[in-house]
Amino acid sequence: LPVTMPPSGQLDALKAKSWVNWHKVFGAIDVSWKLLERLHIKPLRSWAIRKASKWMVDRFAKSDGLGAIFPPIIWSIISLRCLGYSEESPEVQAALKELEKLTIHEGETARLEPCRSPVWDTAISVIALREAGVSADAAPLRLAIDWLLSKEVREPGDWSVRKPEIEPAGWYFEFNNEFYPDIDDTIMTTMALAKCLPGDSHAAWTAEFVPGDNKPRTPSVADKVNTVVFGTTTSPGRAAADVDRMRPMLSAIERAVRWISAMQCRNGGWAAFDADNDRELFTRVPFADHNAMIDPPTADITARTLEMYGRLGVGRQHPTLERAINYVWSDQQPDNSWYGRWGVNYIYGTWQVLVGLTAIGIPGCDPRLQAGANWLRRMQQASGGWGETPLSYDRPELRGTGTPTPSQTAWALMGLMAVGDLDSEAVQRGIQYLVSTQREDGTWDEPEFTGTGFPRVFYLRYHLYPHYWPLMALGRYRSLRSSTHS
Numbered sequence: 001l002p003v004t005m006p007p008s009g010q011l012d013a014l015k016a017k018s019w020v021n022w023h024k025v026f027g028a029i030d031v032s033w034k035l036l037e038r039l040h041i042k043p044l045r046s047w048a049i050r051k052a053s054k055w056m057v058d059r060f061a062k063s064d065g066l067g068a069i070f071p072p073i074i075w076s077i078i079s080l081r082c083l084g085y086s087e088e089s090p091e092v093q094a095a096l097k098e099l100e101k102l103t104i105h106e107g108e109t110a111r112l113e114p115c116r117s118p119v120w121d122t123a124i125s126v127i128a129l130r131e132a133g134v135s136a137d138a139a140p141l142r143l144a145i146d147w148l149l150s151k152e153v154r155e156p157g158d159w160s161v162r163k164p165e166i167e168p169a170g171w172y173f174e175f176n177n178e179f180y181p182d183i184d185d186t187i188m189t190t191m192a193l194a195k196c197l198p199g200d201s202h203a204a205w206t207a208e209f210v211p212g213d214n215k216p217r218t219p220s221v222a223d224k225v226n227t228v229v230f231g232t233t234t235s236p237g238r239a240a241a242d243v244d245r246m247r248p249m250l251s252a253i254e255r256a257v258r259w260i261s262a263m264q265c266r267n268g269g270w271a272a273f274d275a276d277n278d279r280e281l282f283t284r285v286p287f288a289d290h291n292a293m294i295d296p297p298t299a300d301i302t303a304r305t306l307e308m309y310g311r312l313g314v315g316r317q318h319p320t321l322e323r324a325i326n327y328v329w330s331d332q333q334p335d336n337s338w339y340g341r342w343g344v345n346y347i348y349g350t351w352q353v354l355v356g357l358t359a360i361g362i363p364g365c366d367p368r369l370q371a372g373a374n375w376l377r378r379m380q381q382a383s384g385g386w387g388e389t390p391l392s393y394d395r396p397e398l399r400g401t402g403t404p405t406p407s408q409t410a411w412a413l414m415g416l417m418a419v420g421d422l423d424s425e426a427v428q429r430g431i432q433y434l435v436s437t438q439r440e441d442g443t444w445d446e447p448e449f450t451g452t453g454f455p456r457v458f459y460l461r462y463h464l465y466p467h468y469w470p471l472m473a474l475g476r477y478r479s480l481r482s483s484t485h486s
Contacts, residue, residue, distance in 0.1 A: 022284030030286075053083055057091065062155075062178035065098030069115040069174075073098055114453060114460065119151055119171050121464045123188035127195055128468040132475035136196040145196050145249065148189050152252050153181040159263070162275050166262045169255035182273050183260060184301055184342060187308045190256045193249045194311055198242035257312070260305060261320055268323030269297025270305045272342070292454055298341040299331040300349045303356030310359030321360055328353055329368065336371035337399060344450045344459065345392045346399040347408050350376055351415035364419035373419045375400070376412045377426045384429035385437075386412040387448070393455040406444035407465040409433055410473035417473075422480055431477060434470045443467050 059066055065073035077095045085092050102113050126144050153170045157179040170181030171189045263275045274295045282293040302324050309321055340348030350372050358364050385404030392398040413430045421427050438444055444466040451460030
């Protein structure tokens with residue numbers, strides 16, 4: 001490693017103006033500290049190493065390696081070896097085994113994927129299948145829901161440092177990552193569970209899950225299942241079966257919604273893993289090449305949170321949601337698109353905002369939403385599809401342009417459908433693009449990277465993105481056409 005780190009890149013858009021050259025300030029501190037080190041003056045060094053080592057080793061538990069993603073797994077191995085752990089120690093061997101699990105062997109070559117995404121993929125697959133008309137009673141969906149329920153977080157993680165009073169809940173991205181549930185996976189899983197609740201429509205009463213500012217904690221909604229289900233069916237036998245099926249699902253949904261509500265940031269938005277982790281000074285410390293030191297709220301996650309509330313029947317007048325709506329409006333770009341932090345890029349962000357705001361009750365005819373929809377229409381390519389290159393993070397003038405892909409086409413279509421566009425030429429051409437590029441086995445080909453890990457650092461190619469997103473879009477199109485033309 002270099003003795004002095006070069007000026008770091010900027011991962012997150014910084015809001016605070018600073019007239020101080022923080023790189024020089026921290027550089028001077030670093031030089032002074034290294035001078036003390038050469039003089040063998042190391043106050044608190046041993047104590048700090050012990051604290052950091054314990055923190056790291058504690059987080060190996062119930063995780064697929066530290067953070068369940070390859071950068072911290074690799075650095076944990078290096079750290080352990082520097083601390084004197086032998087290569088044969090259980091800690092080092094466990095981390096090496098997790099790295100091996102991430103290795104994809106293809107003939108004589110091997111490559112390392114950054115992590116795995118089973119919770120994310122399973123939740124979205126469930127939603128897509130339900131949109132396509134698959135019954136919630138279908139065996140694969142019942143198995144998927146049971147598996148998702150088994151992955152719910154029930155112990156405090158690092159998020160609880162800022163929110164110690166919250167009951168642990170939520171879901172993580174990987175097979176095991178107990179310390180780090182995230183808002184996005186929790187939203188997707190909650191919507192998947194809600195889509196598979198037995199019976200007809202629960203939106204009229206699932207809104208009770210959302211706490212209000214002055215709303216007293218009522219008895220668990222899950223405890224009212226008997227009354228709700230038996231009051232809406234004429235089949236006692238079916239009602240009893242539905243009660244048994246619904247109880248764990250509703251309990252998990254209730255915990256998740258309360259956790260998500262409590263994780264809202266001061267400015268009304270939601271971030272990925274934490275609340276109000278936005279101290280921009282940390283990004284000025286030259287620790288790393290891309291300085292992913294904070295977790296600020298983003299429009300895409302905030303809009304998806306609004307979508308979840310809308311699917312549960314919550315109205316836009318709820319005080320929690322009014323603040324979130326204002327945050328999303330404030331993030332609209334001058335060209336009327338929205339930035340996508342967790343998917344490539346402005347197509348992703350714009351789609352999710354259009355879906356989220358309309359789900360919560362903003363009319364699709366709102367001029368700001370129509371302006372976003374018009375941006376999507378302008379970005380449609382001659383083939384009928386949509387595509388955007390990850391280079392748009394480095395060069396914003398490339399936003400909305402790139403090789404058309406099934407997933408990005410599906411996102412754009414769902415955005416347009418959200419504002420009421422079903423019969424336009426743009427939607428018809430987009431649907432035709434998906435139909436014409438579908439392979440004989442029912443899947444789509446997508447070698448492009450359409451997921452975002454760290455903008456301008458690394459991107460993700462989800463193997464199921466070209467399958468469940470188009471399926472969701474086509475299923476939604478068919479359902480909306482059926483309801484509007486019947």
